[in-house]
Amino acid sequence: MSIVTNKELLDRAKAGHYAVAAFNTNNLEYIQAILTAAADLKSPVIVEAAKSEIDYMDGNVFVAIVSILADKLAIPVGIHLDHGPTYEETIRCLSYGFKSVMYDGSALPLAENIAITKEVVRAAHACGVSVEGEVGVIGQAADGPEGKANDMIGIANPGECERFVKESGVDCFAAAIGNAHGIYKRKPELRYDVLAEIEKKTGVPLVLHGGTGIPEEDLRKAINMGVSKINFSTVMRKGGIEVLAETLKKNPGDWDLMKMLTPTKEKMIEIAKQHIIMCMSDHKA
Numbered sequence: 460m461s462i463v464t465n466k467e468l469l470d471r472a473k474a475g476h477y478a479v480a481a482f483n484t485n486n487l488e489y490i491q492a493i494l495t496a497a498a499d500l501k502s503p504v505i506v507e508a509a510k511s512e513i514d515y516m517d518g519n520v521f522v523a524i525v526s527i528l529a530d531k532l533a534i535p536v537g538i539h540l541d542h543g544p545t546y547e548e549t550i551r552c553l554s555y556g557f558k559s560v561m562y563d564g565s566a567l568p569l570a571e572n573i574a575i576t577k578e579v580v581r582a583a584h585a586c587g588v589s590v591e592g593e594v595g596v597i598g599q600a601a602d603g604p605e606g607k608a609n610d611m612i613g614i615a616n617p618g619e620c621e622r623f624v625k626e627s628g629v630d631c632f633a634a635a636i637g638n639a640h641g642i643y644k645r646k647p648e649l650r651y652d653v654l655a656e657i658e659k660k661t662g663v664p665l666v667l668h669g670g671t672g673i674p675e676e677d678l679r680k681a682i683n684m685g686v687s688k689i690n691f692s693t694v695m696r697k698g699g700i701e702v703l704a705e706t707l708k709k710n711p712g713d714w715d716l717m718k719m720l721t722p723t724k725e726k727m728i729e730i731a732k733q734h735i736i737m738c739m740s741d742h743k744a
Contacts, residue, residue, distance in 0.1 A: 462526055463535045465559035465688065466589035466630040468503050469664035472687040477739040478667075478678075481505035482731060483541060483692035485512040488724040489699070490524055496731035498532045500741040505559075505688065507539035510548055518555035526556070534744040539591075541690065549579050553586050561591035565635070569594075569619050576627040584628075591666055591688075594623050595635030614650055621660035631688065633666040647673055649681060658685035666690070671697075675737045682739060691734050695727050702726040 468479045482493045484506055497504035506525050513521060522538055529536040540560040543549030549562045562579040564572035576592045583590045595615030615634035624632060634657050636650045647669075658665060664687035670678065671694040678689060703723045713719065735741055 461535070462529055462538055462558055464587070464589040464630075465505060465537045465539055465591065468505065468535060468537050469631050469687040472503075472740065472743075473664045473685065475743060476683060477743055478682045478687050478689045479503050479505055479537070479740055480670075480731070480735045480738045481507050481537070481539060481541075481666075481688055481690045482695055482734075483507055483509060483512060483690070484521075484695075485515050487524060488720050489695070489727060490528065492695075492699075492724050492727035493731050494525075494528050494532060494536065496728045496735060497534055497536070497744075499728075500732055500735050501534065501744045502735045502740040502742070503535045503537075503744050504735070504740075505537035505539050507537075507541040507690070509541045510544055513540070513552070513555075518552060518557075522556040542593075543579075546575050546579060550582055553583060553588055557588065559589045559591065561593070561633075563593045565593040565595060565613075569623065573623055573626045576623070576629060580628040589630040590628075592623060592627055592629040592632040593634070593668075594620050594632060614653060615657065617653060617656040617660050620657045624661040624663055629663070631664040631666055632661070633668050636667075647677075649673070649677055651680065651684065654681060654684050654686070664688065670694075670734070678737055679739065689734075689738055694734070695730050698730045699723045699727045 472479050484490050484493060490506060493504060493506055508521055525538050538558050540549060540552040540557050542563040543561050544563065549560050552560050560583055562576050564575050580590045595613045613635040614637065620634050636654050637648050665685045666688040667681055667686045668690045670689040670691045706719050706722050
């Protein structure tokens with residue numbers, strides 16, 4: 460199947476009461492693991508990267524790898540920019556061939572966030588690309604590609620969310636409801652009351668960042684309340700790196716990089732499958 464926009468994926472997910480898992484990535488094996496897991500489970504999937512990951516891979520190379528591998532599969536795949544830090548960086552991803560971009564102006568005053576996001580929407584929609592925005596700062600529970608740990612967890616204001624969606628024209632957006640990126644220091648307490656009010660006021664597919672470590676029952680409750688995309692990053696990196704370390708320790712002096720990375724890829728396939736099933740998107744392709 461072809462590469463599609465996140466709008467297409469998330470509109471279907473919202474109507475079908477499931478979420479599409481979105482996995483950050485930064486190399487070939489990581490991308491292969493995500494797509495293999497989704498194809499095996501007959502699930503739509505979103506392959507995404509933050510600026511640091513795009514800088515590491517090169518945006519053109521990233522899009523080319525995902526596109527070529529996805530073209531062989533019978534599932535819809537999204538290619539998404541996660542947390543575009545500026546207007547310029549976000550627009551640059553349009554030239555790479557991303558089918559969905561996120562501009563993150565959540566740290567700015569609301570009016571400024573709306574104004575810049577609106578310009579991103581205008582440019583992206585002209586290219587047939589969907590746009591994600593953010594309201595309420597979703598902080599860092601641990602260091603990751605999105606930034607440094609600061610344990611800052613904000614809560615979005617439903618009224619501001621309503622205004623943001625109406626004035627910016629985004630296709631979906633992430634609202635802070637007690638979630639954070641990275642490894643949680645304590646069990647996250649999602650504000651379902653806030654989530655319900657946001658969904659009621661906006662009506663668009665909602666995105667939950669910081670999916671790593673949120674219990675399955677909590678994720679599924681959020682999905683049933685309008686969350687249509689859930690981001691996962693740390694859980695994949697942590698699992699892959701742990702297996703790679705074990706493999707290297709067991710095979711001193713073995714310089715076959717493919718042999719060393721294969722168990723890592725297999726572990727990431729396993730983790731991706733677990734989280735796709737948590738999102739209830741298996742057999743929804």
